[in-house]
Amino acid sequence: MLEMEIRPELAEMRREVRRFVEAELRPFAEAMDRGSDYPPGLTEALARQGFLGIRLAEEHGGAGMGLAQYCLVQEELARGHPIFPVLVASSSGLTPMAIQRHGTPAQKARYLPKLPRGESRTAFALSEPEAGSDAGAIRTRARRQDGGWVINGMKQFISNADVADLFLVMAVTDPEKGGGGGVTGFLVERGTQGLVVGRVDRTMGTDAWTVAEVMLHDCVVPEDAVLGEVGQGFRLALEALDEGRLSVASICLGTADRMLELSVAQAKARRTFGAPLADRQAIQWMIADSAVEVATARSLLYETIRAREAGRPTGVMASMCKLHCxxxxxxxxxxxVQIHGAMGLMRGQPVERAFRDMRLFRIGEGSSEVQRMVIARGLLRGMAG
Ligand SMILES: Cc1cc2nc3c(=O)[nH]c(=O)nc-3n(C[C@H](O)[C@H](O)[C@H](O)COP(=O)(O)OP(=O)(O)OC[C@H]3O[C@@H](n4cnc5c(N)ncnc54)[C@H](O)[C@@H]3O)c2cc1C
Structure with missing residues (x-):
């Protein structure tokens, strides 16, 4: 609702994506608000538009776009429904980008081209029952054996695990080093013996977004399942999460912007005591506070993306964006919700769903407390950006 000066090609892209969301994706959002899982045709619609492989190089069938375009698309898609950007992230987010950056030519050729076509989805498996915020405490263990590795452990709260075809599994390969060079990333395909997707949970957010347990029991993978170098898994995970935080911030920003729009429309449309709600100072102040917050969040996020594009360090800023947005x-x-009154509490209303959806983002992909920890540590150590 509150536009900010951005590069002309990005502004044009924003208009196009917004048109696409309104014209093509709205029916899918409505179906999911009525309780449907992924409605048929949604993946294909996102694939046709080139969003699924938006960040993948053209040689892998992707659109080869940069971080600014990716975040802008995530922001706009979120205005329609949070599952749209979540689907895009499973094809162009944490795991796909880690493969694009650190994969061997064979790994890239095997896994990346299916993603933009919507023929495959990925999951990122780091969290465990005893290791959420404290990701360095993971216990999943990978031991070398002839020509490969045997993985044992359990992952928890893994997004898309029930539908993913490929898992990036973080496992300890050197317990003495732990997070400081003792964790390795493994690409494990669905169907690999010993990998079992366990209980599937639905969160308080949208029904279509599931998280699940992933059990690894004597799961044997070949040597070339290692992504990047042995012992560099934690670094690779943190690098991926750094950009993931900007994607999450964009989703929150897009949703908040849409909620502000709906608040303004409702305030104008609804009359009480003989006048529109919009005439009441109490309502105007709510709208004003939301407008200031959306605008400042957008400034921080766009500035961080610009800094990252310019090659400046942005670890602390990315955490600020995730926390703030x-x-x-x-x-x-x-x-x-308050401005919509009882209507805002009714199942199937966009504000009701967004209220539940937005709660997830203060915990997933690094809780607010963890972001504060990263920001404070960065400042105390004198880190730039
Ligand atoms: C919707 C959703 C999707 C997810 N998808 C994935 C996924 O795809 N892959 C994956 O690996 N993980 C995923 N997760 C897991 C997510 O990364 C963890 O939930 C998150 O890191 C927090 O861990 P936890 O839930 O175990 O909370 P805990 O670590 O148990 O923390 C509990 C509370 O204590 C706070 N806390 C913890 N330590 C401190 C401290 N030192 N100081 C102050 N406060 C502290 C936390 O902020 C939190 O509020 C997902 C989670 C959600 C909600």
Whole structure:
């Protein structure tokens, strides 16, 4: 709703994506609000538009776009439904980008080209029952054996695990080093003996977004399942999460912007005591507070993306974006519900769903407390960006 000066090609892209969301994706969002899982045709619609492989190189069938375009698309898709950007992330986010950056030519050729066509989905398996915020405490263990590795352990809360074809599994390969060079990333295909997707959970957010347990029991993978170098898995995970935080921030920003729009429309349309809600100072202040928060969040996010594109370090700023945008979206959607009154609490209403969806983002992909930890540590160590 509140536009900011951006490069002309990005502004044009924003208009196109917004048109596409309104014209093509709205029916899918409505179907999911009525409780449907992924409606048939949704993946194909995102694939046709080139969004699924948006960040993958053209040689792998992707659109070869940069971080700014990716975040802009995520922001706009989120205005329609949070599952749209989540689907895009499973094809162009954490695991795909880690493969594109660190994979061997054979790994890239095997796994990347199917993603833009919507023929494959990925999952990123780091969290465990005893290791969420404290990711360095993972216990999943990979031991070398002739010509490969045997993995044992359990992962938890893994997005898309029930539908993923490929898992990037983080496992300890050197317990003495742990997170400091003792963790390795393994590409494990669905169907590999010993990999079992366990209980599938639905969160308080949208029904279509599931998380699941992934059990690895004597799961044997070949040597070339290692992504990047042995012992570099944790570094690779943190690098992926760094960009993931900007994607999450974009999703929160897009949702908050849409909620502000709906708040304004409702305030104008609804009359009480003989006048529109919009005439009441109490309502105007809610709208004003949300507008300021959306605008400042957008400035911080876009500035961080520009800094990253310019090659400057942005670890601390990415955490600021994730923290600020997710908390801001929680407040904006809460005001939107208040302005909608009882209607805002009814199942199937966009503000009701967004209220539940936005709660997830203060915990997933690094909780607010963890982001504060990263920001404070960065400042105390004198890190730039
Ligand atoms: C919707 C969703 C999708 C997810 N998808 C994935 C996925 O695809 N892959 C994956 O690997 N993981 C995934 N996760 C897991 C996610 O990364 C973890 O939930 C998150 O890191 C927090 O870990 P936890 O839930 O175990 O909370 P805990 O680590 O148990 O923390 C509990 C609470 O204590 C706080 N806390 C913890 N330590 C401290 C501290 N030192 N100081 C102050 N406060 C602290 C936390 O902020 C949190 O509020 C997903 C989670 C959600 C909600």
């Amino acid at each position: 997710s908390e801001m979206a929680g407040r904006v959607v809460d005001r939107a």
